[in-house]
Amino acid sequence: MNSPTDNVDAASAGPSVVTQAAASRPVATAGATTSARLAEEIARRRTFAVISHPDAGKSTLTEALALHAKMISEAGAIHGKAGRRSTVSDWMEMEKARGISVSSTALQFEYGDCVINLVDTPGHSDFSEDTYRVLTAVDAAVMLIDAAKGLEPQTLKLFQVCRHRGIPVITVINKWDRPGRAPLELLDEISERIGLTPTPLFLPVGIAGDFRGLLRRGAEGAPVEYIHFTRTAGGATIAPEESYTPEQAEAREGEPWTTAAEESELLSATGQDHDQELFLAGQTSPVIYASAMLNFGVRQLLETLVTLAPPPGPRRDVRGEPRDPSDPFSAVVFKVQAGMDAAHRDRLAFMRIVSGEFERGMVVTHAQTGRPFATKYALTVFGRERSTVDTAYPGDVVGLVNATALAPGHTLFLDRKVEFPPIPSFAPEHFATLRARSAGKYKQFRKAIDQLDSEGVVQVLRNDTRGDASPVLAAVGPMQFEVVSARMQAEFNVETQLDFLPYQLARRTDAESAPELDRQRGVEVFTRSDGVLLALFSDKWRLQYLQKEMPKLTLEPLVATAD
Numbered sequence: 001m002n003s004p005t006d007n008v009d010a011a012s013a014g015p016s017v018v019t020q021a022a023a024s025r026p027v028a029t030a031g032a033t034t035s036a037r038l039a040e041e042i043a044r045r046r047t048f049a050v051i052s053h054p055d056a057g058k059s060t061l062t063e064a065l066a067l068h069a070k071m072i073s074e075a076g077a078i079h080g081k082a083g084r085r086s087t088v089s090d091w092m093e094m095e096k097a098r099g100i101s102v103s104s105t106a107l108q109f110e111y112g113d114c115v116i117n118l119v120d121t122p123g124h125s126d127f128s129e130d131t132y133r134v135l136t137a138v139d140a141a142v143m144l145i146d147a148a149k150g151l152e153p154q155t156l157k158l159f160q161v162c163r164h165r166g167i168p169v170i171t172v173i174n175k176w177d178r179p180g181r182a183p184l185e186l187l188d189e190i191s192e193r194i195g196l197t198p199t200p201l202f203l204p205v206g207i208a209g210d211f212r213g214l215l216r217r218g219a220e221g222a223p224v225e226y227i228h229f230t231r232t233a234g235g236a237t238i239a240p241e242e243s244y245t246p247e248q249a250e251a252r253e254g255e256p257w258t259t260a261a262e263e264s265e266l267l268s269a270t271g272q273d274h275d276q277e278l279f280l281a282g283q284t285s286p287v288i289y290a291s292a293m294l295n296f297g298v299r300q301l302l303e304t305l306v307t308l309a310p311p312p313g314p315r316r317d318v319r320g321e322p323r324d325p326s327d328p329f330s331a332v333v334f335k336v337q338a339g340m341d342a343a344h345r346d347r348l349a350f351m352r353i354v355s356g357e358f359e360r361g362m363v364v365t366h367a368q369t370g371r372p373f374a375t376k377y378a379l380t381v382f383g384r385e386r387s388t389v390d391t392a393y394p395g396d397v398v399g400l401v402n403a404t405a406l407a408p409g410h411t412l413f414l415d416r417k418v419e420f421p422p423i424p425s426f427a428p429e430h431f432a433t434l435r436a437r438s439a440g441k442y443k444q445f446r447k448a449i450d451q452l453d454s455e456g457v458v459q460v461l462r463n464d465t466r467g468d469a470s471p472v473l474a475a476v477g478p479m480q481f482e483v484v485s486a487r488m489q490a491e492f493n494v495e496t497q498l499d500f501l502p503y504q505l506a507r508r509t510d511a512e513s514a515p516e517l518d519r520q521r522g523v524e525v526f527t528r529s530d531g532v533l534l535a536l537f538s539d540k541w542r543l544q545y546l547q548k549e550m551p552k553l554t555l556e557p558l559v560a561t562a563d
């Protein structure tokens with residue numbers, strides 16, 4: 001079976017990030033704000049996703065970054081047996097119970113002069129459609145690698161997606177507080193298997209499991225500073241740092257320091273020094289060694305984001321024309337989520353502002369329908385917390401309340417029309433019927449299904465034979481079904497019964513081919529809620545057989561492959 005990420009149609013989404021060099025074009029229009037002010041706001045935005053294979057520490061790092069930005073006073077309020085659990089980022093009950101992220105979470109905070117928009121993503125491949133959507137909305141990515149595990153399958157896939165989309169990547173080798181591999185060995189793996197040149201900005205002093213601090217690399221690999229960290233209890237607060245000169249470091253640490261200094265020189269000999277242009281072009285990746293759990297290296301990551309990560313740049317629309325951040329307002333919706341907590345059961349559409357100034361209350365145009373769209377209820381979110389936002393700028397993520405017309409991939413704009421490329425959708429490979437256990441709950445069940453469908457938690461398929469009481473759910477991975485069941489119970493108080501169907505793949509078909517397909521054994525035709533006709537097949541041999549025997553049938557793959 002293909003892993004879901006093989007199916008992403010990254011190609012059809014087109015390159016959404018245009019060269020960053022054009023970002024500094026003179027500002028043309030800026031609504032109420034002067035053009036100089038808008039340019040300033042754009043220049044101080046950093047919008048990035050935190051991505052990796054499951055369990056590398058994304059949510060822990062997200063929380064550590066928020067701690068450093070003084071947005072929270074203590075990391076991981078819950079210190080359960082299984083270790084600390086993220087509270088800012090993993091807020092769904094299921095996430096807390098399982099210790100995994102099932103949905104992406106946006107946070108905004110200020111650090112120094114910068115406004116940081118961060119999106120923590122789920123690592124599990126069952127939720128990778130969400131992660132890919134986030135990657136269409138950011139300007140950079142922070143990739144985590146577990147120091148003991150090195151490159152894992154999902155890490156590789158995500159690196160490829162970033163490369164394909166031209167997203168610059170900052171690499172964090174995490175969990176250095178635990179025994180792991182040698183620092184240079186991990187770097188070799190990145191260059192050999194991904195073809196991306198890792199250029200460490202800092203090297204660890206002390207082997208994995210004995211993390212003492214970081215060596216800051218200067219020109220030609222010469223060590224310029226030693227940053228020594230001190231552990232705090234459970235890593236709940238910022239780790240105190242002391243700064244030493246290389247001479248002091250050698251006297252203090254001895255061999256671990258000289259080893260790191262030698263490694264730094266070796267890296268320079270092979271050209272592994274930071275080069276801003278190559279980084280922005282996606283050919284090199286700055287590397288930091290860290291322990292998200294102990295808050296080691298977290299400030300250095302923030303510093304790197306502020307100094308090296310690109311501010312919002314122009315984005316190409318469906319016709320390939322760039323929309324500059326200084327152009328009139330435009331934004332792209334990349335995620336829809338409801339039921340974020342018991343107190344706010346409303347539906348939020350998250351948009352990333354691409355250009356211009358956003359002012360709450362302004363009436364914009366919804367590109368997909370051509371209709372005016374009022375933005376009276378706009379929020380900025382911090383995990384599950386929310387506050388009204390009055391103005392926002394390119395790079396910012398803003399949640400629009402109860403914007404039922406908006407779906408992922410939709411565009412909003414002001415003045416000159418623009419429509420951004422659609423967000424690729426994945427081919428489902430898992431299918432199940434769902435029904436309410438109690439017939440009396442049918443009404444809530446219907447409502448819940450519509451809600452989860454519009455969020456894209458799963459795809460919902462129907463046909464006349466099966467009727468409406470037990471629609472078919474189609475998913476990239478089976479854990480999506482668990483999310484549906486859990487949310488049905490938690491948000492709608494409906495207990496459900498899930499029954500897997502023996503189908504393995506789906507193809508897009510049309511009204512002409514549908515009756516013939518429906519007559520075949522091991523095939524069933526459905527209408528997806530967006531009106532697309534899907535034929536489900538018991539296995540690929542059945543599909544191949546029909547394609548050979550009845551070549552006139554319309555059977556299109558749902559998406560092209562990314563690699």
Ligand SMILES: Nc1nc2c(ncn2[C@@H]2O[C@H](COP(=O)(O)OP(=O)(O)OP(=O)(O)O)[C@@H](O)[C@H]2O)c(=O)[nH]1
Nearest residue numbers: 054055056057058059060100101123175291292293
């Ligand atoms: N020793 C150590 N453990 C860490 C570190 N960072 C995270 N962990 C632990 O690794 C586990 C997974 O951390 P998460 O932050 O939930 O990982 P994630 O990448 O968000 O996982 P998904 O969202 O499910 O993909 C937790 O038990 C963390 O406490 C670290 O720097 N050192």
Ligand SMILES: [Mg+2]
Nearest residue numbers: 058059100101
């Ligand atoms: Mg997580």
